[in-house]
Amino acid sequence: MKGTTNTLRAVPIVAYSVYDYVHNLKGLTYPSEEYVQMRETINTRVAQRLLYLATTSGGIYFKAGQYIGTLERIAPKEYVEVLKVLQDRGPQLPYDKIKIVYENDFKCKIEDVFSEFDKEAIAAASLAQVHKAKLKATGETVAVKLQFPRLRMQTKYDLFVIRKLIDFANYLTKRYNFDGIDFSKFNEHFQNSLVKELDFKTEVVNAERTRKQFENYPNLHIPLNKVTYSSNRAIVMEYVDGVKINDVEALKEKFGDPKIASEMLIDIFAKMIFNHGHVHCDAHPGNILVRPNPKDSKKPQIVLLDHGFYCDLPDTFRLDFCNLWYSMVTMDYSTVKSISFRLGIGEYYRYLPLLFTYRTINATKPLGAPVTKDEIHFLKGKDEVNFEKISFLLQRLPSEVIFIFKAMHIVGVHNARTGGQTRKRLLKFSYDCMDALAHGHSFFYRYWLIAKFWLKLFLFEYSFRLFRYFFGFMEVKFDEKNRAIEEGAAVQ
Structure with missing residues (x-):
């Protein structure tokens, strides 16, 4: 039912957006000032429609909006400005609807595993949300990441619809000779990233690989995963407290110079890209925390979260x-x-x-x-x-x-x-x-x-x-x- 609703919402938005470009730019000479101004106006209108689609449909539509919102210097600036608001916080499901994911995967009641489980999520993204909890067996405080229910089935349907919408958009742009733009490459990049993120076991493997690569590097911490409590749709991991990398005032208060933390982050990604060939590709502020280094509380330490999407370089x-x-x-x-x-x-x-x-x-x-x-x-x-x-x-x-x-x-x-x-x-x-x-x-x-x-x-x-x-x-x-x-x- 939700898939049909999403389709009925997405099809007219995409079709009208393509028509908006084709109809309103027709007859204008590129790259005249009139052409550029009109295109900027249309970009803003289309971005606002995509924002509505992302927030009302959720799932991969929300993820797509987030993805576009990070493409500064690639996507038109109007798209980035409108869609970057999706980076702050994703949709959140009520506790009663999200807990069934864990209970169905492990065939037990959530109270059998956790002595405490906060009903309010501490973080929510496009595909999952995270709750703070305490393990019944050990008393350890953990973070529990739960994928939204029925997301896999919904995603397969939505990806099929998106492929057809992109084919339709490409047909119209070629039919009306609109600047020769091909949307297929974006579709390839986005779908490749999404498929990797849906399997949480892949996230655990990525995290462990990164931990091994940086095992002698004191400036990076990867939260430990509790593999026996995790599944394809649920991850139980060490709970780590810290401030977001973009909270400059908090960094100043805790560590003095906020540049120390960002320089550590640069060093980490330089090693990922050039030396290890295993690159974390979703480094938005919500996935990068900074905490006091356990060995020297005056120094910061980067905590890297959400290892679902990596790019592996041969x-x-x-x-x-x-x-x-x-x-x-x-x-x-x-x-x-x-x-x-x-x-x-x-x-x-x-x-x-x-x-x-x-x-x-x-x-x-x-x-x-x-x-x-x-x-x-x-x-x-x-x-x-x-x-x-x-x-x-x-x-x-x-x-x-x-x-x-x-x-x-x-x-x-x-x-x-x-x-x-x-x-x-x-x-x-x-x-x-x-x-x-x-x-x-x-x-x-x-x-x-x-x-x-x-x-x-x-x-x-x-x-x-x-x-x-x-x-x-x-x-x-x-x-x-x-x-x-x-x-x-x-x-x-």
Whole structure:
């Protein structure tokens, strides 16, 4: 019944939203000011419809809204602004309706296992909610994560409907030649993440793998899972108290400088991406707590929650991405180009430095410096960066790169909120990248990579003529029709 209700709600919203774009942008010349203003207005209207769909339908519709709300610098800003409210708190079911999940899975009464069980959830997300409880056998305080009942059956139905809606949206955009946007890539990314999150046993496996990888790392804690009390739809884990990573005032009160916690978080994700190839892909504030380190209460410790969605990078891909990152931060854009073509990104490689390091491929500014107003004006004037081209880029990027970018970006947001520097974050990523590239080589190879990195960075930022002379520099220029022409200023 709920699946039918969701469909009856979703179909007209999606259909009317596509019609809104097609009808109201028809006849407007792209990229005129009138076109851009109208599209921003439509973006806001559509985002508000999606917000309504997410909050009334719940489940994967809520998850989709949350997902879009985190895609800053990817999704249109109007979508992000409207949908980011979904990050704060999800829908919550009454105790009587949620407890049946545990009771059905374990064929017992919840009172048989827990001496205390708070009826009010302490956290609620798109797929589950968490209650504080106490184990009857040991007296230990635990957190109990329970998946919403009938979610699996409902999700299969909703995913089928979403696939059909996306096919319909693609048909209309191609039929009316609306900017050539293809929604299928978003569907692929989202559905891949959702399927992984529905099986809570996968979450336990991911958590244990991360614990093993960071077992000698004192700045990260993964709550212990009580496997004998857990199932595919329920997880009982160690209860951990802490403040959210985005609660800057609480971090100041407890630890003084909030940047200490965000720098720890950067270090953790740098190691995940470049060294371990096992990346937590849902690092929103609700999943990152900061508590006093048990060994030194004056120092913070990161507590990472919700291990349902990870991106696993094969070693060959991980090393390709390490080389891609090293080439971007050392401005070796010819190598960026060759790796990008190998990964299937093609001509859109020239947008990667802008996405990952905030530098256009022509920029000569320092690493970590913000995009200037002149650069924005130039890019818009040359029509080099717009929603359509970013959309095409996303269609070409491998899923792994999308998830890495999302993880890096969310960590960057947390860093900025605590007053951290973009340059320090990019440098930390670069050092872990060089560690990964040096693994298996001689003792001196890492120092050679570091020395070359700093030499190129110093010359690039303080003597660009010398950098260009010794290392070459790929530039992108434009012809009279604003079409990109690649030129190598010098040969390396």
